[in-house]
Amino acid sequence: EAQVTQNPRYLITVTGKKLTVTCSQNMNHEYMSWYRQDPGLGLRQIYYSMNVEVTDKGDVPEGYKVSRKEKRNFPLILESPSPNQTSLYFCASSLYGEGGEAFFGQGTRLTVV
Amino acid sequence: GQNIDQPTEMTATEGAIVQINCTYQTSGFNGLFWYQQHAGEAPTFLSYNVLDGLEEKGRFSSFLSRSKGYSYLLLKELQMKDSASYLCAVRDRDQGGKLIFGQGTELSVKP
Numbered sequence: 001e002a003q004v005t006q007n008p009r010y011l012i013t014v015t016g017k018k019l020t021v022t023c024s025q026n027m028n029h030e031y032m033s034w035y036r037q038d039p040g041l042g043l044r045q046i047y048y049s050m051n052v053e054v055t056d057k058g059d060v061p062e063g064y065k066v067s068r069k070e071k072r073n074f075p076l077i078l079e080s081p082s083p084n085q086t087s088l089y090f091c092a093s094s095l096y097g098e099g100g101e102a103f104f105g106q107g108t109r110l111t112v113v
Numbered sequence: 114g115q116n117i118d119q120p121t122e123m124t125a126t127e128g129a130i131v132q133i134n135c136t137y138q139t140s141g142f143n144g145l146f147w148y149q150q151h152a153g154e155a156p157t158f159l160s161y162n163v164l165d166g167l168e169e170k171g172r173f174s175s176f177l178s179r180s181k182g183y184s185y186l187l188l189k190e191l192q193m194k195d196s197a198s199y200l201c202a203v204r205d206r207d208q209g210g211k212l213i214f215g216q217g218t219e220l221s222v223k224p
Contacts (some may be wrong), residue, residue: 031210033211035214041216042214042216042217043156044214045211045212048211050209056209057212063174088153090156092212094212101156101158101161102146102156102158102212104155104156104157106154107153107154107155109153
């Protein structure tokens, strides 16, 4: 079954404690991205990757890091989380180029206290 | 610049038809997508338009006019389960194929 898998689904953490949200896709997609979704602000892109070892900033990259060492995995790293990073996070993957709808992971609800 | 506008919320009656509009401005248009998102869940793909015209898929249809920067999603024979947020998204080739999302239209279907 084609899918994007994110973990964990829910996470409560404290300010400053490094965390990683994993994302894996089994569709051999080149393009992967991370979004955060906040009330009234919609989905905003944090980082994206067009292929292995190719990553770039999205609209709201501050406070986040990513890596793309393998095609299937695209982890999101918060080195020092702060309360303003409390949000609902989605990973997505798609074929690069024409067409290619994005497939989304189940979401990670992160609370930073 | 880039901008996507859609109404914040709409209400419709079960069994009726509703049209959700989306207008966009983007430099490197490379397709428009509609997604459905239930509260707290992941967006799921509904439709894709890259050429002008209407795409029909069961109860859902989507229309695109590239010259007007305009699309709509038409939902027929509304069901209670159609209550959700509907997201319009445009792919921009000038930004590495990035998907730019509107803020979504919250649709409430009433009995």
